[in-house]
Amino acid sequence: MAILIKNGEIINATSRVKADVYCEGETITRIGQGLEAPPGTQVIDAKGKHVFPGFIDPHVHITLPFMGTNAKDTYETASKAALVGGTTTLIEMCCPGRSENALAAFSHWLAQAEGRSACDFTFHMGVTKFDASTESDLLEIVRRGISSFKIFLAYKGALGIDDSELFSTLSLAAKRGVIVTAHCENETLIAERSRMLLMAGKTGPEGHYASRPPVVEAEGVHHLMTFAELTGAYTYIVHLSCKEALDEAIAGRKRGVNVAVETLIQYLLLDKTWAEKPDFEGAKYVMSPPLRDASNQPVLWAGLRDGTIQTVATDHAPFDFEGQKRMGMGDFTKIPNGIPSLEERVKLLYTHGVRTGKIDLNTFVNVASTQAAKLFDLYPRKGSIEVGADADIVVFDPEYRGTLSAKEQHINVDYNAFEGWKIEGRPSVVTVRGEIAAKDGEFVGSPTRGRFLKRVPNRA
Ligand code: URP
Ligand code: ZN
Ligand code: ZN
Numbered sequence: 001m002a003i004l005i006k007n008g009e010i011i012n013a014t015s016r017v018k019a020d021v022y023c024e025g026e027t028i029t030r031i032g033q034g035l036e037a038p039p040g041t042q043v044i045d046a047k048g049k050h051v052f053p054g055f056i057d058p059h060v061h062i063t064l065p066f067m068g069t070n071a072k073d074t075y076e077t078a079s080k081a082a083l084v085g086g087t088t089t090l091i092e093m094c095c096p097g098r099s100e101n102a103l104a105a106f107s108h109w110l111a112q113a114e115g116r117s118a119c120d121f122t123f124h125m126g127v128t129k130f131d132a133s134t135e136s137d138l139l140e141i142v143r144r145g146i147s148s149f150k151i152f153l154a155y156k157g158a159l160g161i162d163d164s165e166l167f168s169t170l171s172l173a174a175k176r177g178v179i180v181t182a183h184c185e186n187e188t189l190i191a192e193r194s195r196m197l198l199m200a201g202k203t204g205p206e207g208h209y210a211s212r213p214p215v216v217e218a219e220g221v222h223h224l225m226t227f228a229e230l231t232g233a234y235t236y237i238v239h240l241s242c243k244e245a246l247d248e249a250i251a252g253r254k255r256g257v258n259v260a261v262e263t264l265i266q267y268l269l270l271d272k273t274w275a276e277k278p279d280f281e282g283a284k285y286v287m288s289p290p291l292r293d294a295s296n297q298p299v300l301w302a303g304l305r306d307g308t309i310q311t312v313a314t315d316h317a318p319f320d321f322e323g324q325k326r327m328g329m330g331d332f333t334k335i336p337n338g339i340p341s342l343e344e345r346v347k348l349l350y351t352h353g354v355r356t357g358k359i360d361l362n363t364f365v366n367v368a369s370t371q372a373a374k375l376f377d378l379y380p381r382k383g384s385i386e387v388g389a390d391a392d393i394v395v396f397d398p399e400y401r402g403t404l405s406a407k408e409q410h411i412n413v414d415y416n417a418f419e420g421w422k423i424e425g426r427p428s429v430v431t432v433r434g435e436i437a438a439k440d441g442e443f444v445g446s447p448t449r450g451r452f453l454k455r456v457p458n459r460a
Contacts, residue, residue: 001040001041001042002023002024002025002037002038002040002434003022003023003042003043003044003431003434003436004022004023004035004037004041004042004043004044005021005023005044005046005051005395006020006035006043006044006045006046006047007020007047008020008021008046008047008049008050008051008395009046009049009050009051010031010051011050011051011361011362011364011365012053012365012370012384012386013362013365013370013371013384014362014366015362016361016362018033019031019032019033020032020033020034020035021051021385021393022035022041023391023393023431025434026391026433026434027390027391027433027434028385028386028387028388028389028390028391028393029387031385031386031387042436044395044429046395046429048398048399049395049396049397049398049428050361050395050396050398051385051393051394051395051396052086052365052385052394052396053365053369053370053382053384053385053392053393053394054086054087054088054089054369054382054392054393054394054430054431054432055085055086055087055089055345055346055369055394056087056088056089056090056091056368056369056372056373056378056382056383057082057087057089057090057091057313057316057342057345057372058091058262058311058313058375058376059091059093059124059181059238059262059264059313059314059315059316060078060082060090060091060313060314060316060342061092061093061095061316061317061318061338062074062075062078062112062113062316062318063109063112064095064317065095065097066095066158066159066317066336066337067334067335067336067337068327068334068336069324069327069336071317071318071319071338072318072320072324072411072413073316073318073340073412073413074412075112075113075116075117075121075450076116076447077411077412078090078316078318078342078411078412079117079118079119079121079447079450080118080410080438080443080447081342081343081409081410082118082119082342083118083430083432083437083438083445084343084410084427084430084441084442084443085342085344085345085346085347085427086346086347086394086426086427087342087345087346088119088382088392088394088430088431088432088437089119089120089121089373089378089382089392089453090119090120090121090342091121091122091123091148091372092109092113092121092122092123092124093123093124093126093150094106094109094123094124094125094126094150095126095128095150095159096126097158098128098129098158098159100128101137102125102127102133102134102137102138103137103140103141105126106123106137106141106144106146110123110452113450113452114452115448116447117448117449117450117451118432118437118443118447118448118449118450119432119437119449119450120382120390120392120432120433120450120451120452121450121453122145122146122376122378122452122453122454122455123146124148124149125138125148125150126149126150126151126152126159127149127150127151127165127169128151128152128159128160128161129161129165130161130164130165130168130169134168135168138172139172139176142176142178142457144454145453145454145455145456146455147177147178147376147377147455147456147457147458148178148179148180148181148236148376148377148455149169149173149178149179149180149181150180150181150182150183150238151166151180151181151182151183152182152183153166153182153183153184153186153187153220153223153224154183154184154185154190154212154220154288155183155187156188156190160187163227166224166227167227170227170228170231170233170235171231171233173233173234174231174232174233174234176457177234177458177459178234178457178459179233179234179235179236179260179375179376179457180228180233180234180235180236181235181236181237181238181262182220182235182236182237182238183239183288184217184220184221184223184224184237184238185212185216185217185219185220185288185289186220186223189216189219190211190212190216193211193212193216194207194211194332194333197210197211197332198331198332198333202332203330203331203332204280204282204332205275205276205277205280205282205283205285205286205332205335206275206276206282206332207332208275208286208288208290208333208335209272209275209290209291211332211333212288212289212290214242214244214245214292214296215244216289217240217241217242217289218242218244218247218248220245221240221245221248221249221252222251222252224237224252224259225248225249225251225252225255225257225259228257228258228259229252229255229256229257232258233258234258234259234459235257235258235259235260236259236260236261236262236310236375237249237259237260237261237262238262238313238315239262239264239267239289239313239315240261240262240263240267240289240309241263241264241267241289241291241292241296241300242267242289242292242293242296242299243295243296245289246261246299246300246303246308246309250308260310260311260371260375261303261308261309261310261311262309262310262311262312262313263300263303263304263309263311263312263313264312264313264314264315264341265312265313265314265341265344265345265348265349266287266291266314266315266341266417267291267292267296267297267300268297268300268301268312268349268352268353269297269348269352269418270285270291270339270417271291271292271293271294271296272290272291272293273294274291275290275291280326280329283321283325283326283328283335284325284339284415285339285417286328286332286335286337286338286339287315287317287338287339288337301353301358301359304353304358304359304363305358305359305363309367310367310371310375311367311368311371311372311375312345312349313345313372314340314341314342314345315338315339316338316341316342316411317336317337317338317339317340318338318340318411318412318413319336319338319340319413320413320414320415321414322414323414324336340411340413340416343409343410344404344416344418345368346368346394346427347404347423347425347426347427348418348421348423349364349367350364350396350398350424350425351422351423351424351425354425355424355425369382369383369384370383371383376455377455377457378453381453382453390433390434391431391433391434392431392432392433393429393431394427394429394430395427395428395429395430396425396426396427396428397425397426397427398424398425399425400424400428401422401423401424402422402423402426402441403420403422403423404416404418404420404421404423405419405420406419408441410443426440426441428440432445432449432450433449433451435449437449
C-alpha cells in the first residue's frame with residue numbers, strides 16, 4: 001500500500017523543508033507541497049513532527065561469540081528493537097574466531113540474519129587472521145556484497161591481529177577500494193597492565209579503565225594511522241572515546257591519511273564514574289575502550305559539530321548482568337565487554353544533543369544516518385529523503401516525554417544502562433522500504449522484511 005506523509009518538516013543532512021513525502025512500493029517517488037494521494041493510500045499526518053531518513057547504526061554486535069560467552073540478541077530481537085528506536089539499517093560486525101575460515105564465517109553470519117531480520121542489514125567483515133586462504137576468501141566476500149572490513153588491534157589471542165596481518169589486510173583493502181574499520185587499542189599494553197593490576201589486587205570493574213587509559217587508545221590510533229599512511233588504505237576508527245585518540249586521528253588526516261571517526265552515544269553521555277558503581281554494578285558499564293573522564297565529552301560533541309567526527313554508533317554488545325557480566329567477579333578481565341544501546345541511540349542523541357543545543361537537526365541526521373550511508377556505500381539509497389531513495393522514514397515526535405527502562409525494551413538483556421533516564425522525543429512512525437514497522441514505541445511490522453544490503457566498494 002502506498003504511504004503519504006503529510007504536513008511534516010523533512011530534515012536531511014543539509015536541508016530542512018516543509019513538504020509531503022509519497023512512497024510507492026519500496027521507494028520514495030514524490031516530494032512536494034500539498035501532494036494528493038490516490039484512494040487506498042495510507043496517510044500519516046506529521047504536523048508538528050520531524051520527518052527524518054531512517055537512521056543507520058554502523059557498529060552493532062548481535063550474536064558475537066566473545067570472552068567465553070555469546071552476545072544475547074538474535075536478529076529477531078535486535079532488529080525489532082532497532083526499528084522501535086528509529087534505526088532502519090544496521091551494520092553488524094562479522095567476527096570469526098582465529099581458527100575459523102572467513103568465507104564460512106561470513107556464510108554463517110548471513111544465515112543468522114537472512115529471513116530473521118525486520119530491518120535492513122549488512123556486515124563489516126572481520127579479518128581476525130591473515131593466512132594463505134584469507135585473501136581469496138575476502139575477495140569472494142567482497143564479490144558477495146561486502147565493502148568494508150573490521151580489524152581489532154586489541155583482544156590479544158582472540159580477535160586481535162598482528163602487524164603483518166594488519167599490513168596485508170590494509171594493502172588488500174587499498175587495492176580493492178574497501179574501507180577498513182578498526183578497534184584501536186594497543187593490545188600488549190592492555191595485557192601487561194591487566195596482569196599488574198590483578199597482581200596488585202585491583203580486580204573490580206574499575207580496574208578495567210586503569211588497564212587501558214587514553215594513551216593506550218591513542219597509541220592504537222597512531223599505529224593504524226602509520227600503517228594506513230604507508231598502504232594508502234581508507235580507514236574508519238570505531239568507538240573513539242577520548243581527546244588523545246582524536247588528536248592522533250586528526251594528525252593522521254593532516255598527513256593525508258584517509259580516516260573517518262566514529263564515536264558512541266555511550267561516550268557522549270556516560271563517564272568512567274559509572275563503571276565505579278559499588279557492588280559490582282559498575283560491570284554493566286564495562287566496555288572497550290572504557291568510559292572516560294567527563295572532560296572528553298565536550299571534545300566529542302565539538303568533533304560532531306565541526307565534522308572531525310563523522311558518526312555516532314552504539315557498538316551494541318548485549319550481555320546480561322546476571323550470568324554474563326558476573327563471570328568477571330573477582331577478575332575484571334573476564335567481564336564481557338559491552339554496553340547495549342541499539343534501541344536508545346536516536347532518542348538519547350536527540351534528547352541530549354538536539355534538545356540541549358549541542359548539535360543542530362542537520363548534524364543529528366548527518367551523524368546518525370547520512371555519513372554512515374556515504375562511508376559504507378549505501379548512499380543515496382539510504383541516509384537521505386529524496387526521490388528514488390528507499391522509503392525508510394522516521395516520523396519523529398519532539399513533544400513525547402518518557403523514561404527509559406529495561407522493563408520496556410525489546411532487546412534481550414536483563415538491564416538498561418540508561419535506566420530511569422528521561423527522554424524528550426521519540427519515533428512515532430518508522431517505515432522500512434515503504435511498510436510501517438514501528439509505531440509509538442511498539443513493533444507493528446513484518447518480522448522478516450529486512451534485507452541483506454549488497455554493497456560495492458566505490459573508492460578509487
Ligand atoms: O566493549 C566492546 N566494545 N564490546 C564489543 C566488542 C568491541 O570491541 O567492539
Ligand atoms: Zn571494538
Ligand atoms: Zn564493536
